[in-house]
Amino acid sequence: MVEKQQRETILVNGYAYPSIGPETLQAWLPDLTFVSTFSYGFTADGQLIDLMDENIIRAAQPAGVQSLMVLTPLDSQGAFNNQLAKALLENPQAQDQLIDNILDNIRTKGMFGVDFDFEYVLxxxxxxxxxxxxxxxxxxxxAGYLVTVALAPKTSADQPGLLYQGHDYRGMGQAANFILTMTYEWGYTYGPxxxxxxxxxxxxxxxxxxxxVPPDQLLMGIPNYGYDWTLPFVQGESRAEKISNDEAIARAERYGVEIFFDEQAQSPYYYYTDENGADHVVWFEDERSMQAKLALVSEYGLAGVSYWNIMDYFAAGSEVLREMYDVAKV
Structure with missing residues (x-):
């Protein structure tokens, strides 16, 4: 008699803005361990800029999903400000004040921890x-709370570039409970x-x-969206449209075009011509690409995955997750 293979249980994080639709959030909650509310800000002297995320926290708790507060050095235009990060990081007193405020917020709101997401750190x-x-x-x-950190998708310790140089994988692996790799955005709004x-x-x-970093400290980032580019792509001028996976599939059906699958990228794509005669190419995620990504969790022995982001529900993707793994509740 062959013993039934035990299913792996993994951690699943999903990033959400407070503007998430209630139905969308409810659809996601059964498949989440953590929901990370995006995002809190801070001042150079360590004061916390609050996020009105109570709607997410209230919905998550009955589903056994723990809320993490995401902390970012964003400016008023929503861009990462490394000068703000620099001012804080060079001021130990401001850091202590910030940590005090993080603890107060977590206790007051009944959250589970904090996710640091400082990008473009000098x-x-x-x-x-x-x-x-x-x-x-x-x-x-x-105090019984968790600390995670989102890191740029590095491939070497000394990788050049502003996105990478301020992130120390080995050091952060020792500093944080979990590392979330931002393994997405090779295809992005302004890129080819x-x-x-x-x-x-x-x-x-x-x-x-x-x-x-020990693999059981790593959560692999997975994108939950696609992009539609108008062709020809012109560097510095073109801007891709971000769309949900369901919209990508619906658009292919609407224009009656064939969906191809890139074997190396393990990702679907297609071409279409719109009503104005403009040519487009769309890259997105489907069941096949989700399955290929999720298989890496078992292959590498990772702790789990982190979806950026859960503002749209992709039922087919969630079905693949459920078929492959059990989701931990903590």
Whole structure:
């Protein structure tokens, strides 16, 4: 008699803005361990800029889903401000004040922890950022709370570029409870048409990540959307339209075009011509691409996955997740 293979249980995080539709959030909750509310801000002296996320927290609790507050150095235009991050990271007193405020917020709102998402951190502030996360974990873990950090999709320790130089995988693996790899946005709004998360590129990031961080501390980022580019692509001028996976599928049906599948990227795409005669190409996620990504969790021994983001529900993707894994509730 062959024993039934035990299903793996994984952690699943989903990022959400407070503007998420109630029905969309309810559809996602059975498949989530954490919901990360995006995003809280802060001032240079460590004051917290609140996020009105009570609607998410209230809905998540009865479903056994724990809420994490996402902390970002965003400016008033919604762009990452590394000068704000620099001011905080070079001021130990401001950091202590910020951690105090994070703890107060988590206790007051009944949340589970904090997710640090500082992007474009200056190379000179790299170690200070790691130290901030380490101090936060020390304080929050002692109070029973969790600290996670979202990191750029690096493939080597000394990878050049502003997105990468301020993130220390090995240091953050020691500083935080979990690392969320932002393994998406190869295809993006202002870039040339390509898969949002090509599997071959995701593998390169994971190969590096597991060399620096224990795999059971890693959550792999998965995109829950696609892009529609008008052709020809013109660098500096073209701007792709971000669309849900369901809309991508519906658009292909509406124009009666064939959906292709790129074997290297393990991602679907198609071409169409709109009513005005303009040519388009669309890259998105479907059951096949989701299955290919989710299989990496078992292959690499990862803790789980993190969806950016859950503002649209993709039933087919959730079905693939349920077929492959059980979702942990903590």
């Amino acid at each position: 190379a000179e502030n790299r170690d200070q950022y790691t130290e901030l996360v380490r101090k936060a974990r020390q304080r929050l873990n002692a 048409p390509m898969a949002v998360a090509p599997l071959n590129q995701v593998r390169r990031v994971l190969d590096y990540a597991v060399s620096e």
